[in-house]
Amino acid sequence: MQIAIIGTGNVGGALATQWSKKGHHLNLGVQDAQNFKGKKLLQNPNTQVFHIAEAVAKSEVVLIATPPTAIFDIIAMVGDFSGKIVIDATNTVAKKPEPYATVYHCLTDKTNAEVVKCFNSTGFENMLNPVYDSEGIDMFMAGDSQKAKEITKQLALDCGFGTCWDFGKGDKVELLEKFALSWINLAIIQGHGRNLAFKVIKRQ
Template sequence: MTIAIVGTGSVGMALGRGWSRAGHSIIYGTRDPDGMSAREALAKTEGAALETPAEAARGADVVVLAVPWKAVQAVLLDLGDLGGRVIIDAANPIGPGITHALETSGGERTAGWAQNGRVVKAFNTTGWENMLDADYGTHRPAMFIAGDDDEAKATVADLAETLGFEPVDAGPLHRSRELEHLATLWVSQAVQQGRGRGFAFAVLRR
């Protein structure tokens, strides 16, 4: 599968490196191909290409939004018609004091801006270090996935499993808000509670 990753920062690079190791083709969409993060992403991702965000999306089956929340609307405007592609929204609208910054969910806002894209909220509830290395021994970290299109969610679940996560269907896209709250919980645990970044949420059963 060809995956466009818009944003060459921590999350974009972690996902790109993992999926390229699993045999997917990665095209990073960047604002600045000569920038430090774009050059680092290219160097660390086997076989990856660098394009503008719009060119990267055009050549891909799946598009990942790995940009700051405040950039999502402009990025989607620039991408234009998404031709029914699966759009993974990893962005977290985090406000002051590690709170949810919106009255609705970022995932639903993203879906409103994504022209003809099938938006799935995922890869937002855990730190990028876990996306780079999800190995916790006996338990797989959970990857919560919310969206309105079952086929798109199945694609994203496969991509999560490829990286070592247990995909967890969190329901329709309006559940994005809960995933975004889970992200604020993860960040507050890591930062305010002093737990550090080497932990993940998992689902236990009996």
């Protein structure tokens, strides 16, 4: 699959690395191709760099892993998102993309992409290595597009996550950001460390 990575920092870099190992084609979308965070990702297999609009044009799936307020610049640069699956991995921890509650809400209002919120609920180290005691930890996604969810679930499995729970439709996106805050609370604020992950257990 051709995947554009917009935001090639901690999260974009971790997911790009995992997907490149699985044979996906990674199109890093950056503002300055000479100088961007994650330049070493170009050493990964199947990985090239383009300006943001070109990376999106070449790709079926687009990962947004930037500060939330960057979404306005990105939408302006890309223009047309028709036919694209867009995965929003951002969290509005510090600053919301006003007047929207989340990047997901901005994308569903301002573009015609198939949007899903995913890869926001754990630390980037867990995306680079989602295996604890030989078992994949869980990932979670929310949004109104079934098509986006099917593709995103497979991409989560390709990263090594055990499964990707459907957290619900678009009305659960803010809850999924709060779930991410719960991870941040345990790992960072309560001081348990970033080597900590969520896994759902069900009784048969």
